[in-house]
Amino acid sequence: MKRPKVKKWTEPKTIKDYPMGSTCDSDHLTSINAGWRTFRPVINYDKCVNCLRCFLVCPDGVIDKSGEKLEIDYDYCKGCGVCEYECRPRAIDMVKEEK
Ligand code: SF4
Numbered sequence: 001m002k003r004p005k006v007k008k009w010t011e012p013k014t015i016k017d018y019p020m021g022s023t024c025d026s027d028h029l030t031s032i033n034a035g036w037r038t039f040r041p042v043i044n045y046d047k048c049v050n051c052l053r054c055f056l057v058c059p060d061g062v063i064d065k066s067g068e069k070l071e072i073d074y075d076y077c078k079g080c081g082v083c084e085y086e087c088r089p090r091a092i093d094m095v096k097e098e099k
């Protein structure tokens with residue numbers, strides 16, 4: 001997966017200029033999660049209807065939609081739970097991290 005990089009902010013001119021999703025440079029986390037995440041999102045593919053809402057709302061762009069099914073990059077996911085909150089079919093569970 002293409003990793004985010006820090007870059008100079010410029011005023012977006014069209015919708016395509018807005019950072020969104022893991023396939024674009026999202027300008028957020030540039031180093032892997034340091035182990036402070038307490039919960040991780042887990043997708044239940046039996047319930048997922050592929051609406052891509054989680055992909056659109058993830059603030060760190062770590063949900064990859066380029067494969068056959070959505071994949072979360074746990075190296076960069078901060079465990080904020082926004083994806084779980086926004087998933088209407090309740091297809092994402094926040095699961096406590098193991099020590
Ligand atoms: S928001 Fe939920 S149902 Fe929609 S694509 Fe993500 S996991 Fe699947």
Ligand code: SF4
Nearest residue numbers: 058077078080081083
């Ligand atoms: S928990 Fe937060 S950072 Fe991780 S995939 Fe969901 S929305 Fe993205």
